[in-house]
Amino acid sequence: MTDAAPERGNGAMHRGLLERLQSGEVLVADGANGVRLAAYGYRPGEAPERWSLDHPEAMRAIHAGYIAAGADVVLTNTLGGSRPKLAPYGLGEEVAAINRDLALLLGDVIARSGREVFLAGDVGPTGALLAPLGALEEREAIAIFREQIAALVAGGAGCVFIETMMDLGEAAAAVRAARECCDLPVIATMAFNPVRDGYRTMMGVTPAAAAEALLAAGADVVGANCGQVQAADMPALIRAFRAAGAPLVAVEPNAGLPQLVGEETVFSQTPEEMAAAVPDILAAGANLVGGCCGTTDAHIRRIAAAIRGGAATGAPGAEPA
Numbered sequence: 001m002t003d004a005a006p007e008r009g010n011g012a013m014h015r016g017l018l019e020r021l022q023s024g025e026v027l028v029a030d031g032a033n034g035v036r037l038a039a040y041g042y043r044p045g046e047a048p049e050r051w052s053l054d055h056p057e058a059m060r061a062i063h064a065g066y067i068a069a070g071a072d073v074v075l076t077n078t079l080g081g082s083r084p085k086l087a088p089y090g091l092g093e094e095v096a097a098i099n100r101d102l103a104l105l106l107g108d109v110i111a112r113s114g115r116e117v118f119l120a121g122d123v124g125p126t127g128a129l130l131a132p133l134g135a136l137e138e139r140e141a142i143a144i145f146r147e148q149i150a151a152l153v154a155g156g157a158g159c160v161f162i163e164t165m166m167d168l169g170e171a172a173a174a175v176r177a178a179r180e181c182c183d184l185p186v187i188a189t190m191a192f193n194p195v196r197d198g199y200r201t202m203m204g205v206t207p208a209a210a211a212e213a214l215l216a217a218g219a220d221v222v223g224a225n226c227g228q229v230q231a232a233d234m235p236a237l238i239r240a241f242r243a244a245g246a247p248l249v250a251v252e253p254n255a256g257l258p259q260l261v262g263e264e265t266v267f268s269q270t271p272e273e274m275a276a277a278v279p280d281i282l283a284a285g286a287n288l289v290g291g292c293c294g295t296t297d298a299h300i301r302r303i304a305a306a307i308r309g310g311a312a313t314g315a316p317g318a319e320p321a
């Protein structure tokens with residue numbers, strides 16, 4: 001496990017992330033990462049994280065596309081970068097190197113862009129169930145997340161973005177791990193599905209329960225990404241987070257609802273269709289808006305334009321798509 005000290009070079013800028021959100025500015029996050037690698041030749045059976053390091057031009061093109069589209073917060077391609085996710089590929093001993101190197105790669109793309117962009121270290125579920133449902137103890141889960149997050153921080157992450165979580169114990173363990181190994185802003189979002197009386201994760205977590213537990217664990221920003229919901233569901237989720245006391249809310253909807261075409265899950269909402277939900281998302285009080293499955297730089301460009309709406313003169317997202 002690498003417990004490297006946080007990269008200090010961009011510290012002042014990255015502390016600025018929360019200040020900017022708290023000041024009322026709405027920032028734009030990026031779109032899908034790993035799943036877009038298929039367009040560059042990636043095939044299932046390999047770890048997307050390892051593949052993207054072996055094909056850095058593909059990963060660089062995806063990151064650069066989001067930055068050019070107007071994303072202010074760009075995530076490392078490390079959703080499956082924890083030891084339980086990488087070990088089945090024989091990469092258990094490469095956890096630190098893979099996470100660090102993918103953060104360094106993104107940092108280089110950001111530096112070349114000349115834009116002020118926050119480098120977010122992305123953390124996803126381990127795939128293992130926490131006790132009492134599974135065998136993973138909370139302390140072990142925290143150690144797993146610490147290993148990954150410390151490596152992302154060593155590679156220059158300026159904030160930690162925990163996403164696509166379904167189990168509250170696991171999500172809170174990831175937040176605690178981040179709090180234990182760095183003093184960077186922590187964003188934590190969970191994947192919600194519609195139910196009769198609102199929204200819950202696959203493990204039954206309500207937005208209110210998520211907000212309370214994740215804030216208590218030390219998250220600065222909470223919210224929703226992915227799941228069986230779409231951009232039009234986000235205003236209701238944002239209001240639920242706000243009502244539960246969340247000071248800052250992030251949403252990253254998929255490009256519509258997942259549809260099964262043959263053996264493949266596809267997301268077919270257009271950039272225009274997604275962007276149409278942005279006014280209601282802003283009215284509900286979102287602070288950070290990006291995209292998840294099925295979203296590309298074309299979606300992020302439209303979302304950024306809808307957020308900035310011409311008010312921020314010269315904002316990159318304001319250019320026509």
Ligand SMILES: [Zn+2]
Nearest residue numbers: 226254292293
């Ligand atoms: Zn997704």
